[in-house]
Amino acid sequence: MTEEPVDVLIIGAGASGAAVAYGLAETRMHIVCIEQGDWMKQSEYPTNFMDWEARAAGPFGHSPNHRGRATDYPINEDESPIKVANFNGVGGGTILYAGHFPRFHPSDFRVKTLDGVADDWPIDYDTLAPFYDESDRVTGVSGLEGDPAYPPKPSLMPPLPLGRSGTIMAKGFNAKGWHWWPSDSAIATEPYDGRDQCLNLGACTTGCSQGAKASTDITFWPHAMRAGVELRTRCRVREVTVNNDGMASGAIYYDEDGNEQEIKASVVIMACNGVGTPRILLNSKSARFPNGLANSSGLVGKNLMFHPYAHIFATFPDEVDGPRGPHDCIWSQEFYETDKNRGFVRGFTFEGARGHAPVSIAVNGMLGGQIPWGDGHHEAYRQRANHICGMVAICEDLPEEHNTVTLDPRLKDPDGIPAPKLTYTLSDNSRHMLEFSIERAREVLEAAGATDVQSGYPIVGGGWHLMGTARMGKDPERSVVNEWGRSHDVKNLFVVDGSLFVTSAGVNPTRTIQALALYVADAMKKRLANLFD
Amino acid sequence: MTDIISSDSSLNEDDLTALRVIAGTIIPASERYQIPGADDESIFNNIVAIAREQGDDSLKRQLDALQSQCHDRHQCALEELSLQDRVSLLKASGHARFRHRMIRLTANAYYQDGRVLASMDLKDAPPSPAATMYPKVIGHC
C-alpha cells in the first residue's frame, strides 16, 4: 500500500529522531517518524517489581541479542571485544541510559589541529552552543554551574546529591588535588515540564518508573506530537528508496504483521543510531547506488567508535550509597586533554558510580572470587553490600577505518533484513589510556580509604555509545554528510544520529547528539526554499 | 514442588532435586544471621521460575552432564555428596557456563527475598515508589 507522500520522513524515534522532530515541528510540514519499537510504559519498568534485577537482565537487558524482544534486531558482534547496548523503541537508547549528560569540550572539535590525530569537525563548540542550550531546556538538566573544565553553561536544576559515595570519592580527588565536579545529568532534581523529580530509586539503566530521567519519549516527543508530528511504531525500515533523479523518495518498511509497506517522502532523515543508520544505508542498494546510499566516499559504516571503558571499584570501611540514587554523582576531567608524556593522545572522564544493587553484588562477588560459596558467603557478602563504590573511565575512541559496521551475509532480523556485523579492535592508544586511567583511579580510591581495589577493561557489554559511521565533513571524499547533516550524494537525505560524529570525545554522547539534531533541523529550516541546491 | 514439576516439562524430579542441592550449596542457610539458604522452598520456587522464563533447555543438559559426572566419579547422586565434594565438582572445568548460570539464578532469587533483605536492613520492597532522601548538595540550599 502506498499513501500520499509526506514532507519529511524520520526513521528512528530515539534521542536524535525525537530532537529533529521537535526542531522541525514548527514548520508545520507533514512530518512522519517511523520506529520499529513500541511506546514504553513506566508501570512496566523493572523497578516496580520485587524481582527487578532479574527483569533488568531479561526483557530490559542492554544487549539486543540477549533481550530478544520482537522489536529488536540481532547484531553479529563476534569480531568486536565490545558488545552493543541499545534499546529499540520510542526514546531509543535513552529509555535505558544512565542520564550522564556532559557536553563536549571546545577542544573535541579540533583534535587534528591540536593533536595531529583523526580529523577536525566541520563545526565548532560555539556553533553548537545555542543548540546545547535548547536541548538542555527540553531535556531538563541538573548540575552545578561553574565547572572549571568547561566554558560557562547554564544549569537548570540543582545537581544530584553527592551522597555518601560521591562524598567519599570527592575526598579522594581532593587528596590528589585533582579536578572533580558534580555531574551534569539528564535527571530532574525538581519537578520539570510535567515530570516528577528523582526519588533516588537507583535503577535508571532499567527505565525510570518515576519519569524523572529524561528519556525522549517523555521530553521531546510529547512536544513534537502536540505540534503535529506523527509517530508510527512497529514499522521496521528495510531500505530508503530513490527515484530516477537519484533523490531519496521514501522508504520500504515492514509493519507489525510483517507486511511490506512503502511510504513516500520529499525529505528522508536517518536517526537509527551509529549501527542502525549505516545498516539501512548499506542495504539501500540500487543500480545508481550499488554500494549503498550516500556512500560514494565508501565511508558509510566505517570509523565505528564506541567509548572503551575501564571500571575501577573498591570496598570502603564506611557505608556507601549502594543502589540508592542515580548512577551519576561526580565526574573528574583531570585527564581530559592531551599530555603526550602519558603515552597516549586525547583523554578521558572519570564518572563516579554510587555502588551496586544486591543481586549484582552477589553475582560480581561470586564470579570474581571475592564472595565464596557455602561457608563464609554471608560474612563476605555483608562486608561488601553497600560498601563498594568506584568509578568508570570513559575513554576517547579515535576513528579508524577498519572499525566497521557491514551487512552480515547470513544473519537476518525477523523480517529478513540483513543484520549488521561489527568488526572492531581496541587500539594501542585506547589500551594505554585505559591502563593509565586504572592506575589514577586506584590512587584516588586508595586516597579515599579504599581497600581491595578491583579493576578491568574494556567493559564488554559497554557498547552504549555508537558513533562515527556516517561522519560529517566538508570534503565529500572524506565524509558522508556535509557540515549540516545533508548527504553529499543525495540532496534530500539527512543523518542526525550518533553516526555523524567525526570524533568521539571522552564524554557520553547524547547531549551532543540531541544538540546536533536540533542544529541540523535549524539548518534545514533556514534553507527551506533551497534545501536541495 | 509438585506445582513446579507439573508446569515445567523439561526439568524432571531428579533435576529439581539436584538444582535445589546446588542452590543450597552456593548459598547455605545461616544460623548467625537467621536466614534461609537458597534451597528454601519459596526461594527455590523463584529460581525455577526465573529459569523457566529464560526458557531454553540448556539448563537441563548442563544438569544432566553434572549428574552423570557425579555418578562416574563418586558413584552416588549429587545430594549424597559432602559439601566440599559438591563444591569441587561444580568448580571442575567443563562446568563454567553452568556455574555462571547457577550463580546468576541463585543470586537473583535469593537477594530478592524479603527475609534476606530485611536481615541486612535493606528494603523489603521494589525500589519504586519509595524514595531515598538525601541531604541537598553543598552549594545548593
Ligand SMILES: Cc1cc2nc3c(=O)[nH]c(=O)nc-3n(C[C@H](O)[C@H](O)[C@H](O)COP(=O)(O)OP(=O)(O)OC[C@H]3O[C@@H](n4cnc5c(N)ncnc54)[C@H](O)[C@@H]3O)c2cc1C
Ligand atoms: C544502558 C545504556 C546506558 C547509556 N547511558 C548513557 C549516558 O549515561 N549518557 C549518554 O549520553 N548516553 C548514554 N547511552 C547512550 C544513548 O542512549 C545513545 O547515545 C542515544 O540514545 C543515541 O541516540 P540516537 O538517536 O543516535 O539512537 P537511538 O537512541 O538508539 O535511537 C535509534 C532508534 O532507531 C530505531 N531504528 C533502528 N533501526 C530502525 C529501522 N530499520 N526501522 C525503524 N526504526 C529503527 C531504533 O528502534 C531506535 O529507537 C546509554 C545507552 C544505553 C543502552
Ligand code: SF4
Ligand atoms: S534514581 Fe531517579 S532517575 Fe534514576 S530511576 Fe530512580 S527516580 Fe528515576
